[in-house]
Amino acid sequence: MKIAILSRNPKLYSTRRLVEACRTRGHEARVFDVLRCYMNITSHRPSIHYKGEHLSGFDAVIPRIGASVTSYGTAVLRQFEMMGVYPLNESVAISRARDKLRALQLLSRKGIGLPVTGFAHKPDDIADLIEMVGGTPLVIKLLEGSQGMGVVLAETHNAAKSVIESFLGLKASVLVQEFVKEAGGSDIRCLIVGDKVVAAIKRQARAGEFRANLHRGGEAMLVKITPEERSTAVRAAQTMGLNVAGVDILRSNHGPLVLEVNSSPGLEGIERASDKDIAGMIVEFTEKFARTGRTRTRGSG
Numbered sequence: 001m002k003i004a005i006l007s008r009n010p011k012l013y014s015t016r017r018l019v020e021a022c023r024t025r026g027h028e029a030r031v032f033d034v035l036r037c038y039m040n041i042t043s044h045r046p047s048i049h050y051k052g053e054h055l056s057g058f059d060a061v062i063p064r065i066g067a068s069v070t071s072y073g074t075a076v077l078r079q080f081e082m083m084g085v086y087p088l089n090e091s092v093a094i095s096r097a098r099d100k101l102r103a104l105q106l107l108s109r110k111g112i113g114l115p116v117t118g119f120a121h122k123p124d125d126i127a128d129l130i131e132m133v134g135g136t137p138l139v140i141k142l143l144e145g146s147q148g149m150g151v152v153l154a155e156t157h158n159a160a161k162s163v164i165e166s167f168l169g170l171k172a173s174v175l176v177q178e179f180v181k182e183a184g185g186s187d188i189r190c191l192i193v194g195d196k197v198v199a200a201i202k203r204q205a206r207a208g209e210f211r212a213n214l215h216r217g218g219e220a221m222l223v224k225i226t227p228e229e230r231s232t233a234v235r236a237a238q239t240m241g242l243n244v245a246g247v248d249i250l251r252s253n254h255g256p257l258v259l260e261v262n263s264s265p266g267l268e269g270i271e272r273a274s275d276k277d278i279a280g281m282i283v284e285f286t287e288k289f290a291r292t293g294r295t296r297t298r299g300s301g
């Protein structure tokens with residue numbers, strides 16, 4: 001098969017591993033920087049050009065679209081879809097997962113466990129917003145944040161009020177969330193391929209930190225997950241319509257709570273901790289479904 005990998009940087013671990021996995025399995029793989037793709041959206045003959053070359057003959061496309069290029073990146077992916085190229089994750093599924101509010105609303109509709117969460121753009125009554133999610137301590141998140149940046153723990157009502165006020169002063173929407181203390185500074189990343197959790201790691205925050213992100217100095221280790229965690233992770237990915245996803249879960253006293261569904265999960269931490277060939281599994285899945293020409297998006301909204 002001829003497989004396009006959309007990634008801004010061919011040197012990234014995940015991109016390199018996907019290229020390698022494609023080639024090991026006898027496929028031709030090419031990496032394209034989405035921002036350098038330009039498109040012709042004429043009726044009947046949608047096309048994509050890259051550095052003067054007309055891209056054609058691709059069987060599948062593996063999107064690795066960074067959060068900062070979601071809009072243009074999903075447009076390029078959509079163009080591949082319109083050309084009949086099989087997308088590992090569909091553009092609409094990526095858009096759903098990237099929009100944190102939309103994602104949480106869709107997950108809640110499916111009855112998937114979530115931390116109690118409020119969101120606001122310009123609330124006139126911040127005290128009421130805080131009470132609405134059960135009071136302090138609570139976690140306040142900037143909607144545009146990633147890798148744990150823009151995630152703050154406010155222990156007291158006054159601290160919460162001033163953090164919310166300053167975030168809103170920056171004209172940013174905020175998400176206000178119950179603090180799941182019993183998670184003890186750790187979260188579980190479940191890597192989904194198809195309908196299965198193929199690997200799960202526990203990320204533990206360093207001492208004195210509640211955010212478990214590896215970028216914030218967290219540590220990753222292999223973990224055994226419960227059947228309830230497994231089914232929660234699979235349902236969360238299916239709700240988004242993602243074939244490949246990283247579902248982040250907090251272990252609470254009342255069961256697994258989904259924090260986020262990541263549509264371009266990093267492979268380095270999870271492959272190293274699990275010693276599994278996840279890139280190979282992703283390419284194998286792509287092979288199986290691209291051949292039948294089936295897209296599997298089941299999410300909606």
Ligand code: ADP
Pocket residue numbers: 115139141145146147148149151177178179180181183185186187210211212213248250259260
């Ligand atoms: P980002 O998308 O920037 O990584 P997250 O929402 O995943 O932000 O939060 C970063 C980390 O902070 C999580 O991995 C988790 O360890 C911790 N965390 C986030 N929300 C909560 C919460 N409501 N209760 C307890 N810990 C949390």
